[in-house]
Amino acid sequence: MGKDSKPKDAKGKGKQAAGSSGGGDDAGGGKGGKGKGGKSADGLGTCTYVKARHVLCEKQGKINEAYKKLQDGWLDNGDKVPPAEFAKIAQEFSECPSGKKGGDLGWFPRGKMAGPFQDVAFSTPVGACSAPFKSTHGYHFILCEGRKN
Known part of the structure; x- marks a missing residue:
């Protein structure tokens, strides 16, 4: 019975915290079968x-x-960052060639991006911005704009 109540709590927390800590919740849910319901x-x-x-x-x-x-502009207010606003930040700060295009990486499949970048990209909810994280290329944060099969 205790196991049945935990997935319900985890699902509720995941919906409320998706914009701020979605990566952390998904990492814990991935260890057992109980995270599958929320993910699907x-x-x-x-x-x-x-x-x-x-x-x-x-x-x-x-x-x-x-x-x-x-x-300061969006996340503290609980707002989703519009892609155009995210693009301005990317143009100003990003050291990747994609920064000139507002950080746009387009559509990419599983297996194309390495390690933590792929993990964060595929676990960030659509419309949400990830927290900063480190990869082999440096420090990133991601805005997920869409998903498809």
Whole structure:
């Protein structure tokens, strides 16, 4: 019975915290079968392609500065970041060639992006912005714009 009550609590928390800590909730849910119900409901973990934008910086201080701009303008208010606003931040801060295109990575399949980048991209809800994270290329945050199979 205790196991049955935990998935219900986890699903409720995941819906409320999707914009701020979706990555952390999904990481815990992925260890057992109980996370599957929440993932299939919103497409997390089940889609084949993701459409995303990102900001990439070599230094952690710079990525934190860029993320703070999103927090001050959108995230602290509980708002979703419009792609056009995210693009402005990417053009200003991103050190990736995609920064000139507003950080637009277009649609990409599972297996194309390495390690933590793929994990975060495929676990961030549509319309949400991930927290900053580190990959082999530097520091990123991602805006998920869409999912499809």
